[in-house]
Every structure is written in C-alpha cells, then in structure tokens.
Amino acid sequence: MVIKLSAPFSEKLGAREISMELKDKASLRSVLELLVERYPVLEETINPGRIDESYGYALLCVNEGRIMKLDERVNDGDTIRIIPPIMGG
Amino acid sequence: MSVLGGYCGKILRVDLEKKEIREETLPEELLRKYLGGSGIGARLLYDMTDEKTDPLGPGNPLIYMTGPFAGTPVPTSGRHQIIAKSPLTGIYGEGDVGGTWGAGLKRCGFDGIVIEGQSGGPVYILIEEGKASLEDAGFIWGKDTYETDRLIKERHGEAVSVSCIGPSGEKLVKLSSIMHDGKDARAVGRTGLGAVMGSKKLKAVVVSGSRTVKVADENGLKQSIKDIAPGIVKNTNAIKQHGTAAGVIGTEAIGDFPLKNWSGATWDKIENVSGQRMTETILTGRYFCESCIIGCGREVEVKEGPFVTGGAGPEYETIGTLGGMCLVDNLEAIAHGSELCNRYGIDTISTGSAIAFAMELYEKGLIGIDDTGGIELTWGNAEAMVEMIHRIGRKEGIGELLGNGVREAAARIGGRAVEYAIHVKGLEFPAHDPRAYNSLALGYATSNRGACHLQGASYFFEKTATMPELGIPEPKDRHRLDDQGEFQKNTQNIMCLMDSLKLCKFLLYGGVRTTHMREWLKYVVGWDIGFEELMEIGDRVFNLKRMYNVKCGISRKDDTLPPRILSQPRREGGAKGNLPHLGRMLNEYYTARGWDDDGIPKQETLEKLRLTW
Numbered sequence: 219m220v221i222k223l224s225a226p227f228s229e230k231l232g233a234r235e236i237s238m239e240l241k242d243k244a245s246l247r248s249v250l251e252l253l254v255e256r257y258p259v260l261e262e263t264i265n266p267g268r269i270d271e272s273y274g275y276a277l278l279c280v281n282e283g284r285i286m287k288l289d290e291r292v293n294d295g296d297t298i299r300i301i302p303p304i305m306g307g
Numbered sequence: 308m309s310v311l312g313g314y315c316g317k318i319l320r321v322d323l324e325k326k327e328i329r330e331e332t333l334p335e336e337l338l339r340k341y342l343g344g345s346g347i348g349a350r351l352l353y354d355m356t357d358e359k360t361d362p363l364g365p366g367n368p369l370i371y372m373t374g375p376f377a378g379t380p381v382p383t384s385g386r387h388q389i390i391a392k393s394p395l396t397g398i399y400g401e402g403d404v405g406g407t408w409g410a411g412l413k414r415c416g417f418d419g420i421v422i423e424g425q426s427g428g429p430v431y432i433l434i435e436e437g438k439a440s441l442e443d444a445g446f447i448w449g450k451d452t453y454e455t456d457r458l459i460k461e462r463h464g465e466a467v468s469v470s471c472i473g474p475s476g477e478k479l480v481k482l483s484s485i486m487h488d489g490k491d492a493r494a495v496g497r498t499g500l501g502a503v504m505g506s507k508k509l510k511a512v513v514v515s516g517s518r519t520v521k522v523a524d525e526n527g528l529k530q531s532i533k534d535i536a537p538g539i540v541k542n543t544n545a546i547k548q549h550g551t552a553a554g555v556i557g558t559e560a561i562g563d564f565p566l567k568n569w570s571g572a573t574w575d576k577i578e579n580v581s582g583q584r585m586t587e588t589i590l591t592g593r594y595f596c597e598s599c600i601i602g603c604g605r606e607v608e609v610k611e612g613p614f615v616t617g618g619a620g621p622e623y624e625t626i627g628t629l630g631g632m633c634l635v636d637n638l639e640a641i642a643h644g645s646e647l648c649n650r651y652g653i654d655t656i657s658t659g660s661a662i663a664f665a666m667e668l669y670e671k672g673l674i675g676i677d678d679t680g681g682i683e684l685t686w687g688n689a690e691a692m693v694e695m696i697h698r699i700g701r702k703e704g705i706g707e708l709l710g711n712g713v714r715e716a717a718a719r720i721g722g723r724a725v726e727y728a729i730h731v732k733g734l735e736f737p738a739h740d741p742r743a744y745n746s747l748a749l750g751y752a753t754s755n756r757g758a759c760h761l762q763g764a765s766y767f768f769e770k771t772a773t774m775p776e777l778g779i780p781e782p783k784d785r786h787r788l789d790d791q792g793e794f795q796k797n798t799q800n801i802m803c804l805m806d807s808l809k810l811c812k813f814l815l816y817g818g819v820r821t822t823h824m825r826e827w828l829k830y831v832v833g834w835d836i837g838f839e840e841l842m843e844i845g846d847r848v849f850n851l852k853r854m855y856n857v858k859c860g861i862s863r864k865d866d867t868l869p870p871r872i873l874s875q876p877r878r879e880g881g882a883k884g885n886l887p888h889l890g891r892m893l894n895e896y897y898t899a900r901g902w903d904d905d906g907i908p909k910q911e912t913l914e915k916l917r918l919t920w
Contacts, residue, residue, distance in 0.1 A: 224556045225578045280560045283881025301560045302583060304770050305543070305816060306603070307551030307623030307738075 220297040221253065227300050230263050240294040246279055247288040249298070264300065311523035311833030313375035314338055315418050319439055321432060323507055324365060324424035328432075328439045333418060339834070340917070343374040343418065345401060346807035346848040348390030351421060352399070353851055358859045362394035362499075363479060363506040369422040371412070371470070371512065374809025378413035378520035380532055381827050382539060383811035385410035385597030387419075394506075395481040395499035395657070395712050396733035396757050398859045399852050402495030403761070403806055405596030406487040408514060411468035415516030422509065431471075431511035433463070437518070444510035449474060451650035453618065456489030459513055471511035473652025476501030478702045480710040482657040486649060490618035491594055491604065496654035498734060498756050499712075523833035531826045539817030540600055542771075546813060547593065547602040549582030551623040556581050558623075559631075561785075562882025563743035566631045567686060568663040569729050569736065569871055573880040576636035580626050584638055590620065601813050607642050613690070614643035621645040621655075627738025628659025633666055633692050640689035644696050651700030653710075660735035661709040661716065662695045667727045673720065680704040729869050731758035732861065741872055741887050744769055744785045748887030749795045749896055752866045753906075755852035763799040764812055772815040774801065776822070776838060786885055792895030800845030807848055847916040850900075850908050854920065863906040866893060 221236045228234045238252065254261050279286040280299045292298065310316065314333070321328050333347070341347045348370045360366045369391050376384035387409030393400025412420070416437040429444035446462075447455045452473040459469050469489065476483035483501025487493040495501075504510075522528055545553040558564040559577040566574050578584060585605065594604025605620030614637070621629070621641050629635060629644045648655045662684075668674045669684035676683065680698070682691050682705075698706025708716050713735055717728035729736050734757025741748035750763035760766065768774065769785040777797045783790070801821070805812055808824060821841055828834045836844075853861075867873075868889060876884050897904065901912030913919065 224560070225581065225583050280557075280881065283561050283883065285561070299560050301557045302549070302553060302581075303545045304554040304557030304561065304563075305545045306549075306554040306582065 219249075219292065219294050221249075222297060222299045224299065224301045226302070227260065227263055230259055231257055240292065243291045243293065245288065246286050246290050246292055246298075249292050309833065310335055310338065312521040313379065313523075313832040314343075315413065315416050317417060318419040318421060319417050319434070321420060321422045321439070321441075322424050323422065323426040323430065323441070323509065326441055328441070338375070340844065341848060342804070342807040342844055344372050344388040344807045344809040345390065345403070345803060346844065347419065348372045348388050348401060349399070349848055349851045349855065352390050352392065353855050356392050360392055362392045362397065362400075362503060365423070365425045367392045367503055367506075369500070369503050369507065369509070370419065372419035373409045373413055374807065375832050376827060377809060378410045379522050379831055380528065380598060381810070381831065382532065382536065383596065383599045383601065383814060384809060385599070386809040386811060387412065388806060388809065389485055389495045389500050391500050391503045393498035393500070393756065394479070394502045398732060398757070398856045398861060399755050400498035400500055401756055402485070402497050402500055403809075404487055404493050404495045405599065405811065406468070406491065406493030407597045408468040408470050408487050409809060410597045411514040411516060413516075413520055414518045415514050416518050420512065422507065425506060426508040429508050429510050431459070431509065431513060434512070434514045434516070436516050447510050448477065452486040452492075452652050453490050453650055455511060459511060463513060463515065467513050467515040469511055469513050471652075472501045472504045473650055473700075475651045475653045475700050475702070475710070476505035477510075479505050480653060480699065480702050481712055482653045482661065482699065482710050484652050484654045486652050492619035492649040493596065494649065494654070496656060497759070499654075501652050522831045524830040528827070528830035531823070531830055535817075535819065535823055536600055539814060539819065543601045543813055543817045546816070549586050550605045550620065551603050552582030552585060552621070552626050554582070555623060555626060556583070558739070560881050561743055562877050562880040562885075563740050564631050565627045565736070565738045565740060567634055568632055568667045568727060569740070570667070570875070571631075571634070572877040572883070574631065574634075579636040580630045580638050580641060582623070585620060589639065589642060594619070596811070599811065601811070601817065603813060609639045609642060612639060614639040614693070616643045616646045618646060619649060624738045625655040625659065628656050628663070629692060631738070632659050632663035634687040635689045635692050636687065637689045640693060644693050647693065647696045647700065651696070653696075653700055656737050657712060657735045658696060658699055660729065661699065661713055662692055664713045664716070664727055664729070665695065665705065665709055668720065668724060671723070671727075673722060673724055674705070678705055726870065729871060731868060732865055734758050739766060740877075740882060741868060742877055742885050743882040745787065745885075745887045745892070746785070746791055746795060748868060748872070748889050749791055749892045750799070752868055752889060752893065753795070753799075753896060755849065755856060761812060762802055763795055764802050764815070765795055765798040767812070767815050768794075768798060774820060776820060777801070788888060788891070791892040792897075792899040795892075795896050796899040799849050800842055803848040804841065804845040807844065843916065847918060850913065850916055851918060853908060854913075854918065857907055861906075863893070863904070866906055
C-alpha cells in the first residue's frame, strides 16, 4: 500500500510518499502503529492514541476521499492520505 | 413570561431623511417568538418592505440586531446580524459578524438599530452611553475602512466600536460589505449590504457604552460555561492553531475545495495556501472576538515584496476564492488581496468568484485584453487577481461590470457567459462544493439568501459535529442519497436559531447542543424554553424568510444549481464522479418543510408557526 503525507507530516518525515507491504488485512490503527515504529520521527505528530475519532482534531486518514475510522480494515493495494483535520470555515 | 436579563428591551429607530432618532420598545412577545438577531431582523424587514421595495432606495431599512446574550460571558455571544433587502440578489439579505460591535451596542442600552430613509449628505451615527446623534461624515467619506476606524477613534477615543463601509459601499458596488473593528476586519460580507448603507449616505455606526448587561442567574450561568468551555477549547484547537484555513488541505483531499471557477478537481499546490503554511510564514498573532474562547482570527504581516500586508489574515473562504478559484497559489498575494477587499469594503467570496468567472471568460475568448483594460487575466496570475480587486473596489472599467455580481455580469456580456456564472439566486457560491457534500446541493438551492454554506451548515454534521437530539448521533455520510430532506430542515432550523441567538457556529464543532442554548436562555433571560419550542422558533424564522422571498417571486424554479454543478462531476480526487440528485432531495425537503410542490409554505404550516402572509 501507499501512504501519502501532506504537511505538516511530510515535513517531519522529509518525504511525501511511503510504500508499505501488508501481509494480512490490517486495521488503520495497526498501519499507523507500524508507520511510527518504522519512522520514529513521526511519533509526535502521528500517534494512533492521539487520533480523536469524534472530532479528528489531530489528523485524518482519507482513502479515495473517504474519511477513515481507526478500526477500519485496509487492503494492500490501498492508497491512504494522511492530512490535517477538515475543520474551519 | 418575564425577561429577567439579557435583553435591553428596546431598539433605536433612525430616520436619516428627517434627521430623527427615537427609542422603541421591543414587546416581550416578539422577543419570545423570534429571540433576536436574524429572527427579529427578518420580522422587521418583512413588515417594513415588500417585493416592490428598491434595495438602494429610501424604503429599504438597514437593520442591526444583537442576540439576548450579547454583553454576557456566554461564549461567542458578542456577534450581531445586519439585515436588509439585498441589492445583489433582490431578495432577503443578511450577514452575521463577530468582533466587538454587538456587545458594544448592548452596553449602550439597545438590542438593535433600524435605519430608514437616506441622508442628504454623508453622516455617521454615534451612540455613546445611551445617547444617539447624527454626525457629519465629511472627514471620513472616501476613506477606506481601516482608515475610517482610525480616524473615528482619533476623534472619539479608542474604546469605541466602529461598523463602517469603504469607498465601494459609497459607490454602491453591489458586492459591498460592512466592515468592523478596523484592521481586525470582521465582515458582514455577503449580499451587498454595504451598498444599502452607501445608498443612505451612511458611512458608519459607532457605539461606546459601559452599561452592565443583567443576567437572571449569575451562578448558574458561570457553572454552565465552566462545564462546556474546556470541551469547546479542546475540540476547536485546530481552528485556534491554524485559523479557519486549518482545513484547506483536508477539503482539497475530499474534493471540496473550489478550483478554477468550479471546473478543477485536484490541486498539487494546495499546501502553499494552507492555514498551516500561514502559521509557518506570515502569522504574527491570533484574534478572538468579544467573549470568544475559540480564537479563529489571524493577524498576519508581509513586510516586503509586491504583496505587503498587515492586519487581519485571510480566512478559508478568501483562500478558496482569491486562491483556488483563480488558481493563485501565492499566500502573500492572497493575504494582500484580502486586505484590499477589507479596505475597499467588498465581499472576498463574491469578489474572488467574479474574478474567477472573468478568468474563465478570458480563457474562452468571451472577453479580451481590451475588455480587461490591459490585464492578462490568466489562471494563476496573482498580479492580475490583485489588480482586478482594485478595479472592482473602485468601480472602474471591467470592475464596474463585475461588481454587479456574476449573474448580472453574465447577462450583460451575453452568449455563453451565463454557463460560467456560478451562483444561486444571484449570490456567488462560497468555498464548498455540493459535489463533495450532497446535502450542500440542497442547502445552496434552498438557502434564503442564495448560495450559502452557513444558512444550513449541513456539512458540519458530515464532518465532525453531532446533534443527538435531532437524530444526528454521529456524522453522516456526505455522499448518501437518502435522509436529506428532514436533515436539511433540521440543520437550517438550528442555524436560524444560532443566527437569532447570535452564537458562532464554530460552537457546534466544540460540542454545543440545544441543551446548552436552553440553559443559557434560562440563566441569562430567565426563560424556560423547551426543546420543541426552541426548534419551532428556528422553523418560524426560516419560514418567515422564505415567505419574504416568495413575495419577491421565488419558487421551485429558483431552488436549483448551475448546470456545471448538477451535471459535470469532478474528474478525479476525493469527490470523483459524484453528482447530487437535487430533484429527489428537493421533493423530500419540501415535504419535510410542509411546503407544496412549488416550494410555497402551506397554510397549515404557517398556522402551526403562527405566521400569516
């Protein structure tokens, strides 16, 4: 699967796109845990424990325009965008 | 019923022609039926005008109205509403604004002001500690809004709050706004009310007072606010950090951000114009309206280069229209353009939309370099975007045409221009796409002031907001086909309530519900208003505005969207392929509203709401 990061996450990592292989179907939560494990520099900005699902003020994950929930299953061929919250005017 | 606090119970009536000012009591029954703000404003406008009223004539009143909580610690309660018949659309017009002015009027001892007639020469209204007078505006006529604020404060002291128009309103540009608080630039942007003020030769309304606003139960109110405030602050943190533009990147990701006059789909430059980029580069501070704990306002500075600016920073809507709609990815240019719009006193949404419309006409060869007065109106041309703001603001050249709004501009240009005029009922689209949120299709089509995302704000409840008491326990699917009619009715009624109570809609992101609104009515005013009565008030206010528009000739034929939105889906990105099925949603909505098939409120609906034609 492909993970695309927008600012500020991309700036932390120094890259805008990462590829990851999923052996089995995983939840979004476990994908993010794996991401942070592989790239510790993202720990402060991407931490599954900090995603507030009700209000999403930390970050959101979007799959083909659809906002994802943490326990949702992710497929190996998916592209996920990690973006700041959709809040504001 | 008895009012124990909140309201002053009176307004000022100003007749500019006769040069008379008098006080008028607001009957308690009126307060209970309409609450304040938009509700009372709509009632007054309905009673004072009709379909024949010229929006720029002496018969169109300019109505300022606060809510019951202004001047109290209720979060965000310092807002006020301005209402008049719109010169841009020819129907119901209004705008909502924060800043300091609303609470300032309350502290003078008045809930609102109704301004009638037209002055012979430029004047401003001065209200100090309950005394009102008409003053000569010769020293500020022709000045921009920042300069007007500065000069008035030089004369009357720094503690006054100023509501004013800029040169555009004086010239009756139909995109004119009414601005507040000088460089902090809080705007009543939409529907051209600045031109109404200009037609009256009224430059400003200045308030200054120290009266304490009474509340019914101080301890109850304190506890209620203490309970909800931490949640509001926590859950709106993104807005405080990065402003209303916090969601720019996200809205592009889901196919909502406007691009290239609504013909674009995705934009790889989006981060250049984001709230996050603003924070890293040009942000110098954050602004809080009176009694606000959210702090969405931005203060920015650009010290050098072609786009120098300082003061209020651009909002999401401004970035959407001066930026995305024109494909301008230069944040400094957008901030500079925003300041120009504020100074001239023109609506950034309609102005950006008009420029984008003109860019598309230029691309398609429907207008040329002779028409633009030498400006190369190409997509992404930041200098051209800025120069067009000057032309519109000054009513010069092609700016004179575009300053009438895209509907009239397209009609005057003729031919295929009408295909590129994206509006509903004459009001240009705000920066959210009905193809990204199906409910916005219905919302824009039926909003009482034309295309508006806030008259229903249904998309809030498809992002993060919830309202369990209205059957919205969690955010809804934005591309669903069902469950749209009743949902839109309920969200519109809630927004009418918030516009009448004069509360900021960002409170909804913060978890505020109707229970909190009822608590505040109890602790501030002393009223025990049940949920059913509260929702009935919202329903009444919405229907009253619809009745006004029906008298102005509005019906189902006008509850529609431009062909570009109904039949041309985005080709890629987060809203790829989606088109809203408006006809089906509209039928459901009319049924939910108790209107007939032509969108006219039925007699039994009006009787239930205690409304009569």
